Amino acid sequence: MPLSLAYAADFPSFADTVFILPAGTTELPINAAADLPEPVRAYVASQLAADEKLISINQYTHHHYYVVAEAKKTADLTAEALRKAGNKLHALLKTDKIPELFINDLTPDGALALAEGIALSAYQFEGYKTDEKSKKTPDLQLITLVGPQLSTEKVQELDGVLQGVYLARDLVNMPYSHLNATQLANRMQAAGDDAGFQTEILDFVRIEALRMGGLLAVNQGSPEPPTFTIMEYKPEGATNEKPYVLVGKGVVFDTGGLSLKPTPNSMDLMKCDMAGAAVVTGVLTALAKNKVKLHVIGLVPATDNRPGGPALAPSDVITMYSGLTVEVMNTDAEGRLILADALAFAKKYNPELVLDYATLTGSAVRAIGTEGIVYMGTAEEQTMLELKQSGNRTHERLVEFPMWDEYDDHIKSSVADLSNMGKAEAGAISAGKFLERFIEGCPWVHFDIAGPAFLTAPDSYRGKGGTGSAVRLTYDFLKRKATV
Known part of the structure; x- marks a missing residue:
């Protein structure tokens, strides 16, 4: 219990x-x-x-x-x-x-x-x-x-947030043997049934019909089908006309594909590569349990990344859901491929704001360690400030990285619209610049949670293993949007 x-x-x-x-x-x-x-x-x-x-x-x-x-x-x-x-x-x-x-x-x-x-x-x-x-x-x-x-209300609200964090931690801690893409989608559906939000699961056939080229390409080497899960929390009396859309990376296990990761130093931790999906599920759970008056949608593309069969190969060119073409220079830079499809899909909701969460780059970890979260985006400065303040209140602190136009050169390709790999420097930023191309026209913030999402040693109340980092800060931010 x-x-x-x-x-x-x-x-x-x-x-x-x-x-x-x-x-x-x-x-x-x-x-x-x-x-x-x-x-x-x-x-x-x-x-x-x-x-x-x-x-x-x-x-x-x-x-x-x-x-x-x-x-x-x-x-x-x-x-x-x-x-x-x-x-x-x-x-x-x-x-x-x-x-x-x-x-x-x-x-x-x-x-x-x-x-x-x-x-x-x-x-x-x-x-x-x-x-x-x-x-x-x-x-x-x-x-x-x-x-x-x-008051009872204040204590119950904290209890609801903690349940969201617990759920996120549970999902991150589950091994691939018990949490493939289909099982993750089913877990999200069960969370919705329990907390009070709606869930729709798109299977392989529907993903293929939508031509989600990034998600399909990453899934090519896997024996398991991908899923794309849409979670929607729309309470009566929601204060926002346009929804907030949360997008979470759902790579349930990442071998690196043909660009194979080393083991045991990297690959054995890769059950945590769906921590972004866990954040989205945890936030929606907390919002629904606490009956926050805000319309929020969660999108989770999910697959594992394996080198089997007709696996995606370095130098392959794929066509994304948005229609943009991508030269895949490294199959271990797969998270941005499935996120890009989900971000382009998010635009159809005409969102107030899009927030995405991903264990995306080692570059973010090397820059600020496990003590904070790298974030960047195209949202207004006031939004970025409010997110930072929520991070300070919950001690899930944020460090903003720049998205200067000069970084666009990092993801140029000679044969496609984009390359999925940047230069040796500024890896977290080039990943963000890649995602930016798929969410143009919408205010958007990207959270690279690679550092704090999963800890290999205990750290105070964050513990060891999955931490649920970003659930509490996002809840705090959205709750305040509902009361404005």
């Missing part, structure tokens, strides 16, 4: 409780120490005086935990410090085998951030173990938030 959140006006006596104390607290407030014996109060006071930020007290019948909020340069960084404190607290909760935790917030607005950090740390991919001894059921099942500044 996944962890869930609840709201209560008060907390019961003798409950396992964490108290969030304001920055600079040196003595316990009465309402945080009512059932502590005097020697224990003195101990906690000494720990606070020593500037300890996390204190644990075992009362034998119950536990008290104290988290001291840190005053950072900005409110966004203060909230992030509480998320990270939630990760540290979660380690204690695991050791103490706490099934239900109450959060009593004695600060203006710290409870949601702390709960978010605990809940994201508590995520656990169920996996496929059959040996009961090797299965690990988490003890923590429920977090109840208490505080005058909270």
Whole structure:
């Protein structure tokens, strides 16, 4: 069972409780120490005086935990410090085998951030173990938030967002043996049935009829058919006349095709190459569960990239859905080919804004590491700023790369309209410039999530494996669009 959140006006006596104390607290407030014996109060006071930020007290019948909020340069960084404190607290909760935790917030607005950090740390991919001894059921099942500044609606909204992140993480963590293109499409359909959005799955015949040359070309070497999934969330009373369209790369496993990746250093991680599709599914899930009044469409082209049979070969020329021709110089630059078809398809919706998500380039990772997301696009500066602000609020931070006209030269071909490979330099930008050609005339932003989408070592509440990065920032951005 996944962890869930609840709201209560008060907390019961003798409950396992964490108290969030304001920055600079040196003595316990009465309402945080009512059932502590005097020697224990003195101990906690000494720990606070020593500037300890996390204190644990075992009362034998119950536990008290104290988290001291840190005053950072900005409110966004203060909230992030509480998320990270939630990760540290979660380690204690695991050791103490706490099934239900109450959060009593004695600060203006710290409870949601702390709960978010605990809940994201508590995520656990169920996996496929059959040996009961090797299965690990988490003890923590429920977090109840208490505080005058909270409400059932606020807590439920966070719970809905977390469910979107959990789903995205699950999808990224699933191996190709359990998540080919058809299975991914079925998972997205199941998510829609659960959350409340519509799903249409285009099969090979319909993809071929649409002449989606990029998706079909990448799929040529695969024994499995491709899919193209259309998800639509259109609630009554939606505030936008034109939809927001989200596009996610759905390469369920990437061998590199005939431009084969090395192994084990690269290929064994390539189950995560559909993280963009997971982001789109997670965002739509969060929006629908929280009944956000916004019309949003999700598009996911999906296939694996394999070197079998009549696989796409370097120097092949293909015709895309848009009619543009592409010289394929590297079959491992396949993500941009399937995204390009989806972006051209997105134009038919006359969208307000198109956002695409892809684990697209190693260049983005080399530039900024796993600490942030590269983004670029043709949207107005105000939109780019609002996205950056959402990234700061959720700590899924964005770094904007330029899209100067000079970069167009990087993707020129002598025999086709475009090449799918740029120069050795500015690889993330040339990939973005390639995509730009297929979404001309529409405001658009591209997110290269190759760095943070999948982590090979634990990193605080982001954990190890699929992170669901970009779900929370996109939800934050779109939610604000619905309330303008």
